[in-house]
Amino acid sequence: MRRLGEVPTARQSTADPDHRGFVLNTTTPILHVDMDAFYASVATRERPDLRDVPVIVGGAYRGVVLSANYLARQYGVRSAMTATRARRLCPHAVVIAPDYDTFGTVSTAVMETFRRVTPLVEALSLDEAFLDVRGSMRRLGSPLQIAEHLRATIHDEQGITCSVGVAASVSVAKLASKRAKPDGVVVVPPDEVTSFLHPLDVGELYGVGEKTQAMLHRLGLVRVGDVAHTPLRTLQRAVGDALGRQLHDLSWGTDRREIVARTATAFGLGGGDPDKSMGAQETFGRDTDDRAVILRELLRLTAKVTGRMRTAGVAGRTVAITVRFADFTTITRSRTLPEATDVTQEVYRAATALYDGLGLQRARIRLVGVRVEGLLPRARVHRQLVLGEREHGWAEADRAVDRATRRFGSAAVRPASLID
DNA sequence: TCTGGGGTCCTAGGACCC
DNA sequence: TCTGGGGTCCTAGGACCC
Structure with a gap:
C-alpha cells in the first residue's frame, strides 16, 4: 500500500470513502499531478x-x-x-x-497516461500537469479515484511515484499536491478552501518568491489569511498592480483559470503556444576578460539559438545579450532590428555590436548569453528584398549547415572560429 | 569552486504619435 | 502658449517559476 502522510484536514486516501459522493466530487474536478523528485x-x-x-x-x-x-x-x-x-x-x-533524453522520454509517457484520462492536460513542465477531469468522471469515477488510478498506473509503468492535488481551481490544486508530497493525494473541497489556504505562509502563493515574501512579512502579512484581509489597493501599492491583484485572488482561491490543453515546449517536446523568445547562455569554467574567448562563445551560443529557431520555423527582431560579471552583477543589452531574422550571422553581428557597446576593458566575465525575442512564424516574416543583399548568402549557408547537422550531428559543421 | 539554464511577465521611463 | 492625456514601441532591470 502506498504511504499516506499524516497531514490533517483535507488529506484523503482510498481507505477514506466518506468524501467520495458524486455531488462533492463534481465540484473538485481539477487535478495537479506532480512527480516526486522527478x-x-x-x-x-x-x-x-x-x-x-x-x-x-x-x-x-x-x-x-x-x-x-x-x-x-x-x-x-x-x-x-x-x-x-x-x-x-x-x-x-x-x-x-x-x-535529459531519458527525462523527456519518461515525461512523454507520463503525459500520455494523463491524456488517456482526459484530453484537457496542461503540462507545466516535464514533471507536472493540470488535468480537468470533469468529462471523465462518468467513465472513471470520482476525481479522487482518478487520482489514485493515475498514481498506480505511473508507478507500475514508469517505476516512479507522484503526488496529486484535487480542487475546484488550479491554484488550490497546485498547493494541495505540494501538501500531498511525497506519494500522496490531498483533496480540498470548496467549503474547506479558506481553512486550507489561510494558515499557509504567503511564500506558498504562486508568484511570491524570496523578495516578495520578505516584503510582505515586513508589512506584517505573514499568512495567506493576512493577505486575504488586506484591501486590494494597499496590496497593490506594496507589490504592484498585477501581483497585488493576483495575490488577492489567490488568497481567496477564487481564480477561475481554465485549463488549456498543451504540452511543455521545454526540451523540444513541442506543441502548445509558440515560444516568445529563445536563448542560450553559459557560465564559463573560469571567469575571463579575453574578448576573443567571449566573442567565440557568443558565436557558439548564437548558432545554437538560431539553429533551434530554424528548426521551429520562427524568426525574431530583437537580439539581447546577457553579461554576468565575476561579482554576479548581471546586465542585459538589447537591440531591435528593422526585420526579423533567423540568420546566424545577422544575430551574431547584433550580439557583437551590443557587446562592444559595453566598452569593457578588463572586466572579469562569468557568463554570457544570447536571446532572440519577439518571435514570429517565419511565414509571417516578409524580408525587404534589397538588390545584391549579402544576407541571402548567409541564409543559404545556414540551410547547408542545418542539412549537414541533421545528417551528421551538431559536431559536424560549425563556424571556423569554433574549431579547436 | 558560493550562486545553472530555460523561460515568462511586470514595471518604469523616454520617445513618439495623435 | 506655460502645458493634457492616451497609446505604442523600445530598453533595462528585476522577480519569479521549473
Whole structure:
C-alpha cells in the first residue's frame, strides 16, 4: 500500500470513502499531478543499489542541484542549492549527471497516461500537469479515484511515484499536491478552501518568491489569511498592480483559470503556444576578460539559438545579450532590428555590436548569453528584398549547415572560429 | 569552486504619435 | 502658449517559476 502522510484536514486516501459522493466530487474536478523528485527518481529507478542512498542530480562544476531524492533532502539538500553546499550537507550522497533524453522520454509517457484520462492536460513542465477531469468522471469515477488510478498506473509503468492535488481551481490544486508530497493525494473541497489556504505562509502563493515574501512579512502579512484581509489597493501599492491583484485572488482561491490543453515546449517536446523568445547562455569554467574567448562563445551560443529557431520555423527582431560579471552583477543589452531574422550571422553581428557597446576593458566575465525575442512564424516574416543583399548568402549557408547537422550531428559543421 | 539554464511577465521611463 | 492625456514601441532591470 502506498504511504499516506499524516497531514490533517483535507488529506484523503482510498481507505477514506466518506468524501467520495458524486455531488462533492463534481465540484473538485481539477487535478495537479506532480512527480516526486522527478529527475532523481528517473535517474535511480533502475538502480536498486541507490534505493537507500542519498542521491543528487546535477551539481557539476559551478553547478546547482537539479533534484535530490528524499533521503538527500533529510540532510537539508534542496533543488537550486549550490553543489558546494549540497556536498557539505551530505558528503556521502551519490551525484548523478542529468540525462535529459531519458527525462523527456519518461515525461512523454507520463503525459500520455494523463491524456488517456482526459484530453484537457496542461503540462507545466516535464514533471507536472493540470488535468480537468470533469468529462471523465462518468467513465472513471470520482476525481479522487482518478487520482489514485493515475498514481498506480505511473508507478507500475514508469517505476516512479507522484503526488496529486484535487480542487475546484488550479491554484488550490497546485498547493494541495505540494501538501500531498511525497506519494500522496490531498483533496480540498470548496467549503474547506479558506481553512486550507489561510494558515499557509504567503511564500506558498504562486508568484511570491524570496523578495516578495520578505516584503510582505515586513508589512506584517505573514499568512495567506493576512493577505486575504488586506484591501486590494494597499496590496497593490506594496507589490504592484498585477501581483497585488493576483495575490488577492489567490488568497481567496477564487481564480477561475481554465485549463488549456498543451504540452511543455521545454526540451523540444513541442506543441502548445509558440515560444516568445529563445536563448542560450553559459557560465564559463573560469571567469575571463579575453574578448576573443567571449566573442567565440557568443558565436557558439548564437548558432545554437538560431539553429533551434530554424528548426521551429520562427524568426525574431530583437537580439539581447546577457553579461554576468565575476561579482554576479548581471546586465542585459538589447537591440531591435528593422526585420526579423533567423540568420546566424545577422544575430551574431547584433550580439557583437551590443557587446562592444559595453566598452569593457578588463572586466572579469562569468557568463554570457544570447536571446532572440519577439518571435514570429517565419511565414509571417516578409524580408525587404534589397538588390545584391549579402544576407541571402548567409541564409543559404545556414540551410547547408542545418542539412549537414541533421545528417551528421551538431559536431559536424560549425563556424571556423569554433574549431579547436 | 558560493550562486545553472530555460523561460515568462511586470514595471518604469523616454520617445513618439495623435 | 506655460502645458493634457492616451497609446505604442523600445530598453533595462528585476522577480519569479521549473
